[in-house]
Amino acid sequence: MLTNTRVIRIEWGDCDPQGIVFNPRFFVFFDACTAGLFTAAGIDLFGMQKAGTIAGIPMADTRSRFFMPVLFGDEVLVKTSALEFRRSSFDIRHQLFKDDQLAVEGTETRIWTEKAPDRPGGMKSTPFPAQFIERLSSPEN
Numbered sequence: 001m002l003t004n005t006r007v008i009r010i011e012w013g014d015c016d017p018q019g020i021v022f023n024p025r026f027f028v029f030f031d032a033c034t035a036g037l038f039t040a041a042g043i044d045l046f047g048m049q050k051a052g053t054i055a056g057i058p059m060a061d062t063r064s065r066f067f068m069p070v071l072f073g074d075e076v077l078v079k080t081s082a083l084e085f086r087r088s089s090f091d092i093r094h095q096l097f098k099d100d101q102l103a104v105e106g107t108e109t110r111i112w113t114e115k116a117p118d119r120p121g122g123m124k125s126t127p128f129p130a131q132f133i134e135r136l137s138s139p140e141n
Contacts, residue, residue, distance in 0.1 A: 002136050003081040004040040006033050008096075010074045019072040026064055030094045030106045033080040037092065041135040054114055055123035060089060061109040068103045070096070076103065082136040088112045088125035 014025045034057075038045050048054045070076060076098050083091040089111050096104040112129075116122035 001081040001083070002037065002041055002138055003079050004033065004037040006036055006078045006080070008076050008078060010070060010072055010076065012072055015072045021070040023064070023066070026096070026104055026106060027062060029078060029096070030062075030080075030092075030108065033078050033094055034092050034108060034110070037080045037082070037136070041132070043132055043135065052115065054112065054126075055116075056113055057110045058113060058123070059108055060111050062106065064104060064106040066104050068098060068101065070098055070103050074098055083107070085128055085133045085136075087127055090128055 008029055010021055014021050016022045035045060045054070045057065049056055076096050079095045079097070081093055083093050089109055092108045092110065094104075094106040094108075095102055096106070111125050112127070113123040114126045116124040
């Protein structure tokens with residue numbers, strides 16, 4: 001599987017009063033890392049959404065496990081890859097490393113969607129494009 005990496009420096013605003021990352025911030029990091037994975041695979045989600053090709057890739061499920069605290073000033077490495085593809089849903093895994101140790105692991109289940117023509121502003125699931133599965137499944141692009 002294609003793996004995209006991103007370095008994140010933990011900022012003051014990411015933390016609670018104790019200087020520990022406020023857990024919901026990890027989901028913000030992971031969302032950006034998912035976008036980065038698609039970009040690394042040559043898939044322009046923003047352009048596709050703007051052109052009306054897709055409605056988006058909304059989240060259906062998200063989970064995290066926390067193994068050690070991540071603190072203000074830490075520099076962490078996030079490794080992101082696709083795990084599994086189904087008809088329209090797919091799973092993404094994020095592994096956040098601090099000093100080469102796994103600190104946080106997160107998974108997302110997302111749905112590939114298009115605009116629902118019978119419901120203005122609505123969306124409906126649609127099959128995940130095979131060419132994108134190929135790009136995300138390849139170790140390199």
